Amino acid sequence: MKKFLIPAAFVLVASIAQASEPQAVGWSDLAPPVTPYENPFEALSSKQMNRLAHLLQLRTLADTGTDATAAEDAQILEQELIADGLDVDFLFAERERIMNVRMNDATAPNEEVVGKNIRIPGYLLPLEIKDGRAVDFLLVPTVGACIHTPPPPANQIVHVSYPEGFETKGLYTPIWLSGELVSDYQQKSLWLVDGNTNVDVTYTMNATSVELYSASE
Helix, strand or coil, X not given: CHHHHHHHHHHHHHHHHHHHCCEECCHHHHCCCCCCCCCHHHHCCHHHXXXXXXXXXXXXXXXXXXXXXXXXXXXXXXXXXXXXXXXXXXXXXXXXXXXXXXXXXXXXXCCCCCCCEXXXXXEEEEEEEECCEEEEEEEECCCCECCCECCCCHHHCEEEEEEEEEECCCCCEEEEEEEECEEEEEEEEEEECCEEEEEEEXXXXXXXXXXXXCCCC
């Protein structure tokens, strides 16, 4: 029996070691499967789309009371759209539904990677620096994200805590990040040259390893 115990022990140790190795993932793995939906706006002409957008603007102005003629103009335009065969109330309700679906796709976590020990490349955006080392930061997929371009979807950003700190020379240091990925939707305040901006974040991680990125790895 003993001669089987030794190989079994080796198999057990190997299995544990393999299980502890972080799983390499890409940013697309952090997004959940896209929710399919019907889009009635695809059948509309650009002119119809523009007139619907104008109607929405007029209704908003009428509701806020900032334009005395907006309510009357909105009624006239709505009747013209109805005469053109459009169900305005239905289309506006569909607009809200589609916006909600897209928002959910942009913020929902991918349960397939939640709780997993992962390794992912990205760019470091410091939130807190101690002695020249980033101890609290955001990981984003592209250079310029959140500053030169709008923030990525929330499920394409990871908030990282790393008390050991990682030496960074500035914004967008390319790194490899390892640790357990946790779903924890929150807003983080990111300091920019022209002030602070709030960034929605779906994931958080207490990093076990932060390394300078190397494409050869």
